[in-house]
Amino acid sequence: MNQKTDFFKKAGSFLFDNKVMIAFAAICLAAILLSGSPMTFIVDGVFTRITRNTFTVLALIIPVLAGLGLNFGIVIGAIAAQIAVFCVVYWGLGGFGGMLLSVLIATPLAVLFGYLVGKLFNRMKGAEMIAGLILGYFADGLYQLLFLVIIGGVIPVDNPKLIISGGMGVKNTIDLTGNLKYAIDSVRMVDIVTVVFYVVLAVTLIKIILHLLKKYQLNKGDFIFFGIFGLLFGISYIPEIEKFLSTDRLILLDALTAVLIVLAILELIKIIKSIWINKEPLKTLVKPIVTLLVYGLIYALTFIPEIEEVLSYVKLPVLPFLLIAGLCWFNQKILSTRLGQNMRTVGQSQSVAMASGIDVDKTRVIAMIISTVLASWGQLIFLQNIGTFSTYGAHTQIAQFAIAALLVGGASVQKATNKQAIIGVILFHTLFIVAPEAGKQLFDNAQIGEYFRVFVSYGVIALSLAMHAWTQFKKEVQPPTGGADLEIPALPAVTVKQQTLK
């Protein structure tokens, strides 16, 4: 009896906590059905957009953690990336090398910008979000000044491909085909494996040197680590596998299978560990075994013809996904460091953090720098995938859409996870793809569908901000000070306050 009501309670609270995500999913579903678009089209579109946008959305997580709220200032990271791209295209460089150069230019710029933004936010504690919003517009203005007036105007540039005819200002659209387009997407898997192996080799050698210098203790983990990658590298020489790995794309079916296999192996390892090593009772096996069965089930489902057709249609570029996985891993990893713990503490309560000896201002600036750099890389991934550089528009919408996507996935101003980011991107962009067609079917007007999706993206943010402000306000009702010493400063009140917001 108790278990049943417990279950309903849990189900109820799950529904309530994730109401935004569920409502959005319902709208998505309705739109998909209404639009009548084929699933192959939708799934392909969604995965393309996942490739493009997820990295940027993931870059929003760390500021949320550190109490800076939704980072409307990622526009500035995108600007750093775009300046870099312009330089690289101007110098006529392309391919993966050109992309690396873009990273090399964009990163220090992003670090500088992130530092400045962080400093500004420290002067506006409690109003970071509105500050970020306005700052984004301000930076856009400066960017336009640079690209429209200075480049080509004050600094004459002679390049008809890049400059508006008449000589004043950079063109509205720059075609990246031939230089940076697909620079990341088109990296072959076999190349990735090779490079990764060499990097791991170098890292292991450094660890050995440090060990010899007595600065670092080598352990089993390091050798296993090296062994796995060495093994992978070796395997890649087998002809069939080499052939398979020589492409840059993986069809979704194969990707899904590979992921399922890896996850299944991880579960098996967990099971082996818990039985042989930790000697835990058999009932703890229930969860892992069920998980394995679920994986098996998913794999079985892929044999259904319609599903198989869709999965075979969609081709995924491998490197961006590896990068996304890498960022997810990074977001997790940083939490287990002192820096991450400091960020969490600062995010929970600046006053308690300060009293505990944490340098609050420095921690916040570091969080902003990381986020801005990640946003710049995200913008590079975005631009190389989309293939055309919309000079004056590429950076303006990304903050809005990235934040809306994050919120749709169930995140809030105080809490954001990798999972929420990914779910959010999927849901948000699905709606994006099907809305115009759905609008056409429903109202005989595709434009309405387009406007609807813009409305939803603004609305989701407005709703989330309002809900956050509501809970914030309830916690923070300021009473009179009860006669705190007026002329004579008393011990500074140290209260457990949640982050404030403006």
Added chain:
Amino acid sequence: MKIREGETALDDQYLLSMKNISKEYFGNRVLKGVNLNVKPGEIHALVGENGAGKTTLMNILFGMPVIYSTGGFEGEIQINGESISIDSPHTAMNCGIGMVHQEFMLIPEFNVTENIKLGREIGEPTALSKIFGNLLEKMNWTQMSKEARKALDSIGMMNIDEYAKVAGMPIGYKQFIEIAREIDKTGIKLLVFDEPTAVLTEGEADRLLEIMRLIAKKGIAIIFITHRLTEVMAVADSMTILRDGEFVVRKDVKDITLTKIAELMIGRQIDKLVDDSLLASRDLSDNKIALEFKDYHVDMPGERVKGMNIKIREGEIFGFGGLAGQGKIGIVNGIIGLFDTQGDVFAFGKRLDLSKLGEALRNNIAFVSEDRRGVGLLLGESVERNITFTAMQIKDQFLRRIGPMKILDKAKADQHTREMIKLFDIRCTGPSQTAGSLSGGNQQKVCLARAITMDPKILIVSEPTRGIDIGAKKLVLEYLTKINREQGTTIVMISSELVELRSLCDRIAIVSEGKVFSVMKPDDSDAAFGLAMAGVREEEAV
């Protein structure tokens, strides 16, 4: 330990020795040559009224920035006979001094281990941390939870789970986690407890005293700041009494009685602030009640009123005294309407519905809040706007009708303001000076002027002379006496300064634990006042 010139052999036995500490805030002497000596492993109580200087003394001990930004202090601090300079909380911590604050420094969303280890987390070096610094060390939660467990066990808190989230735990547990955090700091020699039992239930308070004994047994000295004298007698080994920033006495607990402590806390030469000539006597009838409180509750965090019953006679000057946090401040804030109230308040026999905004104002009650900057003034507006505001809104004064609108009558407002400036001797450049740029004393006069403009029958003033100079103090108190004697205005005065209350009140109610503890006369003994402030009945005093 070498004995240096000027020191006595006794100095050696003290863990902490604060010698001749003096501190001045903006010309105000807050500490005048205070000594504090604590032996290792002893529980030493620091006792005194509000404003006696206890908080400032602890701020100095703990190296708080507020001390240094206001001119530092005079005197010497010695630990184990060695003179040290404590210039920051960090230094204090390194010297082995810890503080358990009144307001908890915990993060509810974190678990107990994380809270105990806040800011001092243990990290393991990784390859990256070797290059980029210790921020990239991996957190070693296994080790940290072990240590947290140890700290919790050492104060007898075996039933607190070190992995549990702090949010939702009872307040007592939060207090104990704070203590565990301080114990966990290596090299802790001295712990300061600042009013630790204020927020605890009786059971939790007893628990706390036990924990103190446990800690002291380990050799850690404790400075215990409390106003609850029974607790002092129960757990302390020795005590220091401060009064008005001066050192009164240091005694072992076994050598002093509770009554004596109370007396020493209060007793001083009373310099009456109001000339006796102004205090003409009059007949106050018990049948004419101006203000009555029945089972009055006010939900003001930090100053809760928990069931007050009192009758204030017409034409009386009635005082409310008591220590901070005991509820006297909550009384007026409930009437103002800033906090939820329960129970009944009657003004001249009529029941007030305090849930309606402005109810008290409309029933001829005016008030001056203790928080003049936060509640009493519009700092950005002129003196004129401030003084005329309430009367304009409640009584439609200083307005002219133009059609359907009521517009400011500048001439009338200006004239009235000038009158008030003259009456109270408000030092300002004129009615249009911004209130925020006036001195504290003059700001207080503006608040008073605003209340008087309402022409009230009952005037409630909360901390009327806080932070203002002696001249202005006298002026305000004499004015209150004047309108009481000449116009029969009933005055209710809430103050933490007993001298003030005893200078002009007919009766004084001491508020303790949110209730009226006892109603006293101005010339009752110092000991009686002291005990009442400490919430101790005369029968209980040993």
Added chain:
Amino acid sequence: MKTIKEIYESIGLPRLIIGLFFICLVVVSIILGFSPAALFSDVVRRWLMYGTLVLAMVPGIQSGIGLNFGVSLGISAGLLGSVFAMEISFLRNWNEVLGAGAPWLTLLLALIFGIIMATILGTLYGLLLNRVKGSEMTVSTYVGFSVIAFMNIVWLSLAFKNGELSWPLQGQGLRNTASLSGSFGGLLSNPDVVQSTQPAWLHWLAFKIGDFTLPLGLILVFALLCFFVWLFFRSKMGIAMSGAGENQLFTTSSGIDVDRMRILGTAISTVLGAVGIILYAQTYGFLQLYNAPLMMGFASAASILIGGASVRRAKISHVLIGTLLFQGILVTALPVANEVIKIGTLPEVLRIIISNGIILYALSKTKGGNQ
């Protein structure tokens, strides 16, 4: 007597820069030989055009909700009202039936519709803002955006018969820009319109003095609005509202319901937004729908801040000075830019930089001061 330093500090560096910049532009444009009368006309015209929208910021700031970026609600109400009024005027053939009186009636109807809708919307909006105290600006920005986005759907769905409003071949959807030349466009401000459509006794509404155009009608309306707002804040209720915005505890303790004051302030702000966009449209001669009003909230906020207001205090003088400076820069920058650097889009870029820069500055002042 305030010292130079005190005056400097109270004005603030950005405002000083902006003021000097404007003076420079004026001097340069005179040197370049542009007709000062024509320039001045333009400045006055734009000053009046945006004036009421900036005025709408005052009740919001005074009542404590900060910069009302959500004035888009009022703007949408005004636009909706105008659109409905024009449709009715077309359907009832007022131009033929009422002659010179037709545009007046349309204008009146637009104002009535707009004000009614703005009052309702403003009150609801005020209720929302009361729940989000401390975050009014962030929430109002996005509520404003959402409303504009929603209105896009509305504009696209309306099937009106008025040819000025609707796309000719499709059955549905309004144009991006609707010309008011057949309606109330220029009624209070354009001499050509006034002289040609109105009887002689109304010709004083707008006339030329040499090169300079004097839109007397518009000036009177704007002056009247400014006067009413000024009078309101000298009234009992206005003083109460200002108190609520400055110190909630003080005001509550004086028996005033702060929440009610905030709702009132928001509603008045929204209504002024509706009136403001209608006056804007009549001066400009066009109704701009869809995404055009998206940034008007920011421009209005920037204007009042430039004029010396802060996030917490605003006066009528701030409105007048700020709008003059801001619009003045934009007007004089265009011809100067064309001459000197030959980049036509410079004013637009300048607008973005200046307006957002001053808002950022104002925000950093309040927050910085709080710490």
